[in-house]
Amino acid sequence: MKRKEENYILPDQKQAARRSKTAADIQDDMFRLSDSAARLGQGKKYYIRTYGCQANVRDGETMAGMLELMGYIRTEVPEEGDVLIFNTCAVRQAAEERVLGEIGSLKPWKKEHPDRVIVLCGCMAQEEAIVRRVLDSYRQVDLIFGTHNIFRLPDLLYQVSRSHERVVEVLSEEGRVVENLPVRRSSTCKGYVNIMYGCNKFCTYCIVPYTRGKERSRRQEDIIDEVRQLKASGAKEVVLLGQNVNAYGKDLGLEDGFTGLLKATAETGIDRIRFYTSHPRDYSVTTIDAMKEYPNIMPSLHLPVQSGSDEVLRRMNRGYTSDSFKKLVDEMKARIPDITFTTDLIVGFPQETDEQFQETLDLVDYCRFDMAYSFVYSPREGTPAARMEDSIPLSVKKERLQILNERLAEHASRNNSAYLHRRLQVLCEGRSKKNENVYSGYSEHNKLVNFTGPEGLEGQIVEVEITACHSFSLDGKAV
Ligand code: SF4
Known part of the structure; x- marks a missing residue:
């Protein structure tokens, strides 16, 4: 200190x-x-x-x-x-x-x-x-x-x-878990629940392990209590949060702790469960089985891949290859055929070649993500990647981002078009920020849906018929 x-x-x-x-x-x-x-x-x-x-x-x-x-x-x-x-x-x-x-x-x-x-x-x-x-x-x-x-x-x-x-x-400790803090929730229908804090992965581009301390899990009973309180107060959805949720419980000596927690959360009977963020390296088959077994665990997954190039992934210290990522996606699709995937992608990591960028595009074509957060690499002082030599001009990196975004939009648009005329269960989060006359919410597959309907639908799960599809949202009307 x-x-x-x-x-x-x-x-x-x-x-x-x-x-x-x-x-x-x-x-x-x-x-x-x-x-x-x-x-x-x-x-x-x-x-x-x-x-x-x-x-x-x-x-x-x-x-x-x-x-x-x-x-x-x-x-x-x-x-x-x-x-x-x-x-x-x-x-x-x-x-x-x-x-x-x-x-x-x-x-x-x-x-x-x-x-x-x-x-x-x-x-x-x-x-x-x-x-x-x-x-x-x-x-x-x-x-x-x-x-x-x-x-x-x-x-x-x-x-x-x-x-x-x-x-x-500003303390620079490994961190602790403090349990009795008050909270003023920003939403009444959806509640964020921390299941663990910090990260031990040290991906070479990432500042989080330095800013949020080591991985430390909350006790399962404290998490389940919070979920029950949310349910009792009328929340329909809980979002379990951690930088790397699949590592939940390792520090508490739990075997397969995240799957156990996920099942216990599902058994509270809360309508919907989502979780962020998963790490492809720690994914357990039992977690996929739990997603399949419990209908209140939503069939959508945010699985950050970052790059499609094995060499870039190695220099990022991600601990998996492009092939092992694809295998994981295939395995999930085989068990849960309608599962949707979103991801994170970084272009222009130090010394990323045209071929390596092409490998990212190839992976995007293979996985056909529903949405991705894509960025040009941003060096963070104090991280190993910030010290790597990088001679790729920013203009090249920006051009790659544009190409990638166009490709992502193509896949997203194609995926969304399959929802036309279908009826989806949408958790209505309130009026759309862009248009007071329509509601907005998310479907089970985490699709943003803007829809019309009678007064008073806020906070409810509403059946919506889809009338138009866009790359990153759907339009509809309450049935
Ligand atoms: S990218 Fe995610 S897994 Fe990697 S160090 Fe950062 S928070 Fe941890």
């Missing part, structure tokens, strides 16, 4: 990379709201902006839960907030620059309102280089804390309000 003269606790990437073999501490009583912090939010508002993955969304829900316990009321207008929280993602550099740009634009506002508090947290706060940059050039930020000490938010805010000084507390 590094300390500076002002007594800041700063991130330390080398320390963050250490992994011990001992199981993580599970602490049931870590969160306690002190009397002084409990009154801090009376008559005040908070604004929270979350970037990145569902793990961040879930962290944002925990922070909202703590703030509301302190008396704060949520606002969607940043300028109205007494506390502004930027809950950040570190996966891509462009997203980081956007966050810094937004914080930068608040400088005049902060000058006018010196008592308002600007907070930077999430994965960006775990990066040494970012924290140093913010300390040097973004004086308007009052509080920086990382992913390991979210439960400290009330006390850290109290510290800022008392001292009127900047507070920085």
Whole structure:
């Protein structure tokens, strides 16, 4: 843990990379709201902006839960907030620059309102280089804390309000599991449930093992309790979250822990179960069998492949080959014929040749994904890939991304056209963000469906007839 003269606790990437073999501490009583912090939010508002993955969304829900316990009321207008929280993602550099740009634009506002508090947290706060940059050039930020000490938010805010000084507390530990945190869910029909934290995989391009600590699982009974509470409160869907869910329970000494957890979740009787993110390396056949056995485990899978080239996969440290990935997809399709697949793809990894890129296109043609998150490789300081030589011009990488996206859209469009005139069960999440007159939701196969229907369908599973198909969405009407 590094300390500076002002007594800041700063991130330390080398320390963050250490992994011990001992199981993580599970602490049931870590969160306690002190009397002084409990009154801090009376008559005040908070604004929270979350970037990145569902793990961040879930962290944002925990922070909202703590703030509301302190008396704060949520606002969607940043300028109205007494506390502004930027809950950040570190996966891509462009997203980081956007966050810094937004914080930068608040400088005049902060000058006018010196008592308002600007907070930077999430994965960006775990990066040494970012924290140093913010300390040097973004004086308007009052509080920086990382992913390991979210439960400290009330006390850290109290510290800022008392001292009127900047507070920085970023721990670079392996992490622990804190169980009794409050939560303010962002959806009533769908609930995110963390099953584990951190990652031990160290893919060479990825910053997550440094920002989120080592793999550590929650106890199965705590997870199932949370699922039951969600069901009792009317949720129809739970999304089990972890950076690598297939490794669930390894640290607790469980054999095939994820399959066991998946079955126990299914047996709660909740209508729908999804899980993110799977790693192709750890996939167990028993998990596929569980998906087949329980109709409430949805037949769609996000399986990040990243590249179709064995050489690139080796340099990424992904631990599988293009052939073994295809075999896994084939095996799943053989057991669950209508299963749909989405994936993640990186183009322009250091020294990726035209042939290696072509291998990615070939794999895309083979697997015919329903959707993919595709990106040009973004170097992350401190990761092994960021030190690899790379002479491929950015213009070539961007061109490859365009070719890849066109190919992905072709497959997605072809896959979606098969749904025309079919009736799908859609979990209605509310009105579409783009058009107030239509509802939007997801089918069992995780297809985005925009549909018309009578008033009051929010939060229900609705039968929808598909009337038009697009590459990445379907249109329909409630039956
Ligand atoms: S499995 Fe790889 S890509 Fe996924 S979070 Fe872990 S290190 Fe990152």
